[in-house]
Amino acid sequence: MPPCEVQPQPYQSLPYEYLQQVHQAHSGYLGGKLYRRPLLLHQGHMQWLWDTDGRRYLDLFGGIVTISVGHCHPKVVEAVTKQIHQLWHTTNLYMIPSFYEYIEKLAATLPEPLKVIFLVNSGSEANDLALFLAREHTGNFDMLTLGGAYHGASSQTMGLTSLSTWKFNLPTSFGIHVTMCPDVFRGVWGGAHCRDSPVQTLRSCSCLPGSCHAKNMYVQCFQNVLESSVGKKVAGFICEPIQGVNGTVQYPKGFLKEVYDMVHSRSGLCIADEVQTGFGRLGSHFWGFQSHGVMPDIVTMAKGIGNGFPLAAVVTTREIADNIGQAKHFNTFGGNPLSCTVGSAVLDVIDEDGTQACSAEMGTRLMQALAKLREEFWVVGDVRGKGLMIGLELVTDKESRTPLPREEVAGIAQDVMEAGVLLGTGGNHNNTLRI
Ligand SMILES: Cc1ncc(COP(=O)(O)O)c(C=O)c1O
Incomplete structure (x- = not known):
């Protein structure tokens, strides 16, 4: 060591x-x-x-x-210690300086028109809200999700999740349609150049430069679901840029771009779940969706956003946010002074370090x-x-x-x-x- x-x-x-x-x-x-004998940890x-x-x-x-x-991290500890002596909680019915400082900073990390932010407490809550926004904005109900997905443990997000460990005998999946996981290592198709990674699979490949058979086949599977299982219009599609809980599963390059176009052409919204991939973790880009060259309509984020503090967010466009109409979004802790202070300090550290x-x-x-x-x-x-x-x-x-x-x-x-x-x-x- x-x-x-x-x-x-x-x-x-x-x-x-x-x-x-x-x-x-x-x-x-x-x-x-x-572990066989669970670890008892007390300091980090x-x-x-x-x-x-x-x-x-x-x-x-x-x-x-x-x-x-x-x-x-000493800088995050210092910021939260200062805030804890000043103000912990009021409600988002009032204005709080740290809330505005933070959402302005967070918005600056995202491209136009993704500039309107809702702060919540967990990734599941963020995805619940994203699902709600997609259905409310489009007026449609059907949602698409990928096999192998994990999007949370609330009753709504359990439906978006497609991993056996997290499926139970409960009616959670109304209007949710699972499409084939485009896993180029374990899936039916995959070759030697498919993914955006320094290391490729050991599978053989006869694709000519610039073409990808695996991508075409997985896109075809997605198309089949659109043609057979949903109405002419859909509410949306949710996926992670790289699947985390499913074991860092990567899709063929170009896959997301094509399926985003298909979803948009059916009036649906595309939701990028950046709970694991966001905040620069992927190295090449700050947001995982940017590494696929796509533009989602809604981005959800949690985990790394607060470095362990209960903070999560949904970012969308002004048009979509305004469309929730009478169904105002409210939660007690979302955007509280402590979590905003932590979120702000985390963004500063990501930049400075x-x-x-x-x-x-x-x-x-x-x-x-x-x-x-x-x-x-x-x-x-x-x-x-x-x-x-x-x-x-x-x-x-x-x-x-x-x-x-x-x-x-x-x-x-x-x-x-x-x-x-x-x-x-x-x-x-x-x-x-x-x-
Ligand atoms: C991609 C993804 N989305 C959503 C969630 C749910 O987040 P939370 O556990 O904060 O509800 C997780 C949690 O592991 C996740 O990995």
Whole structure:
């Protein structure tokens, strides 16, 4: 481990075993822990986390793709400390300076005409509102979403989500139509030049330069759904520029552009879910949709927006925002002084620390190094991503691309943690390590 100038405070609170008993007795979250013995973490500084025994970890998962500028970044801590002594909460029925300072700053990161902002508290809430805006503005009901998508855990966004772990026996998907996931590694089609990443798949490819068979076929599948499952007009289409929870799944270049055109030609709105891809994480652009050369009508963002503080946003055009008419949007905490202060400080740090350029440089270096592991080890089926949104998909053999069983993936994540590095896992088979 490289050295770290910060020393953790000694842990002086309740013992591990006692907290486990409290967990059993009172926590609503009982399953799904990543490690055999769940980590008890009590301090963080930038890329480091410490457990209660004082052991230091290099955090490559960032609280599920949320720590955008570093744990407890001193500049963010300073800003929020100042605000906490001044004002925590009123209501958005009054005017609050930090709200206006922040939305002006956030709007400046987005292209015209995406300049009108609603602040909310979570990604699910942001996508709920986006869905509402799309239906209210168009007067249409049908929505399209991609297989493998994760857009949240509220009753509405569960319908937009298409990952087995997050599907339940509940009626959540009225008017939502799932189209084939254009996954160029695991999907039916995919070749050796399809994706916008420093590392390509090992699949063979006979496409001529400038053409992509996989893209054409996935666009065709999308078209088939439009022609068979929805009315002549749709409310919209939602997708992430790169799927996060599904294990950093990338689409063929040009796919989004064509399907955005198809959705627009049916009067629908395109929603870019930038909850994981936004704020420069992809390195080449500040927003993931820009890397596809498309212009969404609505952008939703959360996670990295607040570096771990409960803050999220929906950005759209004045025309769409005004169209919610009588159905005024209100929530108690959205745009509160603390979250606006945090959001503002995070944007400043992204700029001052050059995190976007750092994502591009470090991400590319890391992916190229991981691609060497793919040459060396049969278990590494794919390495992909852009900037610091990286997936490493584990398989039983490269030819069949059969997913490595979950228990073995968990064993690898466990070993990596024991070596002092925290990674995430993802994908429908949970066989992708996420960085
Ligand atoms: C792409 C994407 N959209 C939406 C959400 C939901 O965000 P939240 O958990 O803040 O409700 C997530 C959460 O993982 C996400 O990854």
